[in-house]
Amino acid sequence: MKYKLGSVYFAILGAITLVFGAWEFGATLGAPVTTEIGWLEIPAGTWEEVWRGVVIFLAGALIVVGAFKLRDIHGLGKAVLGSIMLWIVAGCDIFGRILDSIASNEATWINSLDEFLATYGPPYNPALWLLPFSLVIIYFIHARRE
């Protein structure tokens, strides 16, 4: 039961990740799509964002493939690998945000408290949105250990 639910969950999560990834690099490469919906922002513009998009896309692909065989350790492995890739991107974003929130890039050196907090406000990019949902994989890693 646990694994059935898990499979469905990760298949959906993976598919969404896949779409987001394609959206990111597609937008940068000139696909006619919007890059901002409410609190969701698709980073697009530089060649690094193509790279980012490709990473997210591939992460999604791995999660989907893994989701179908979550009970098997090899399937779980793929889903974990995909999640790790997602975490790398999200981790870099969070790290960048933290640094951004501190430095003002101006003569005042350090941001004021308001500016500091504002850095953490929305919109967020797909990797950040997906991050909490992907953490569910940790539950399955633990379940496996027992």
Next chain:
Amino acid sequence: MKKILLAGNPNVGKSVMFNRLSGARATVSNYPGTTVDFTKSWMRIAGEEFEIIDLPGAFSLEPKDKAEEVARDMLEKEKADVVVSVIDATTIERGLYLTLEMIEKGYPVMVALNMSDVARDKKVKIDTKRLEEILGVPVVETVATTGSGLKELVSRIGEAKSVDVGAIKRRARGVRRKNVARKSLSVDERWELIDRISKQVVFRGKYKHTLKDVISDLSVRPATGIPLAIAVLFGFWAFFGAFAGFFTDGFAVPAFDEHFLPWIQGAWPAEGSIHYAIFVGDPEAACCFEAFGVLTSGLFVAFGVVLPAIAAFYLILTILEDTGYLPRLAVLVDAVFHKIGLHGFAIVPTILSLGCNVPAVTATRVLETRKQRFMMMALLAVFIPCGAQIGIMQELIPAYAGLILIYLFFGYFVTGAVIDKLTPGRSPEILIDVPPYRSPTMKNVRTKTWSRVAQFIKIAVPFVLGGIVVVNLLYWVGVMDWLEDVTAPVFLTWFGVPSVTVGALVMAFMRKDMAVGMLGGMSAAGLLTTGQLITSVVLVSIYFPCLATFIMILKEGGIRDLLKSLVVLVASFFIFGGLMHAIVTLAGV
């Protein structure tokens, strides 16, 4: 003084053990081939001073590469009082081979069964008592990373002794009859003996595939490994950019450009004098890139831009090394590198080179043949920009830095393929040993990153500052103007850049980061268009390796390899520089 040598296969934990024992800081890496040179230190045991030496990893005393050669020679030359044979407890067979060879040579041996924690995890049990009985020398289980067992190891150092290999053979067979003493075994006899020994002392429990194994496996298989590599390298790049940008744009730029520069421009006496030109540079300059004085551009580039970039680079590299990802990357790219006559391990010097070319040239020793080492040195020196230079590129032309890198990698492979065809010599296959994934320890990451950064500062800063002095003097006495006139026709027609870039190329001989900084200054002053800036950055990258690298190649490869590298360099400079000109022109930048 008594001497202790640590010998063993690569990547069994000799260096960690060495550091633990001596409190020194040998480089520890989770991939084979870290220690190509030996490292010496001292330790006290029970009030007595010992010299302790960490040998490069070797599989056998019949050397197949440089590391093994060094190891064998050291063993022969040093006449150690104790040779500690460090063996990986998870696969003792290969370690026993070397141990037997050392015993046959009559060295006073004792055995450290290291990584016994990993062995336990893998359900490998070793009957230490029995092994000790058979070998007739002390055998101690250790975990170098935590220090467990080292105390016992040290306390039993006095028991190490030379033993007769014939007696070992008898004990392994369980026969009492006294044979004639045998001095040495043939390769087959040795393996047969090892087989006999391991049957008696190694017990393997049923081993279940863990998630770690699966991940490990997935990261070297192309279908899943390549996506992971793309992600890891993205993380590398993104972290590098964020970290370096934080310090440089957030703090160094405002500090230097808004406070320090105006102040020193006013405070330094005698504007127009030679010392003003050397130390402060352009009195009108609005930013430190432009000023080009030792105290302005020099300090800014060295500490404001390059230092954060290098620190970020080495931090991540160390983490990648210590987790064990690097050798997996090597396996993954093996096929690609084989196309240009190298093998997967070429990725190690290549990535190191993205930090600084100097240690990278040393790291070419992981490659087997002279041909491969030469190829690697030439390619590194010509095509791989160092972290300092990349940091400056990120600062000056963020939109193009990545594209320039891709262009240079393209040059690296094309030129590699060409040199491969032109140079005689072999490109043998090697097996890459993939160590298990491990979580890196804070302490090792900290000390290693710090020692690498410190090393870099020692190499780089004098060249940055000295280079500025030299180039300023050349301007002052008019040599630069002359050079510009002479080279102008070639530069304009072939590369499409104005001859002022000659100044940067002269600088590049000392330090490439500073040279790119100079180009940035020129472009800020309106002397270069964006297209010309890109082309000239490519030229600076391909052009002569910086002096420190140059010296290193001479030391490692000798004069012949250096001259051959120069031929590669001149050809690449004109071909890829001209090609870039064409691309920039066609793209209309």
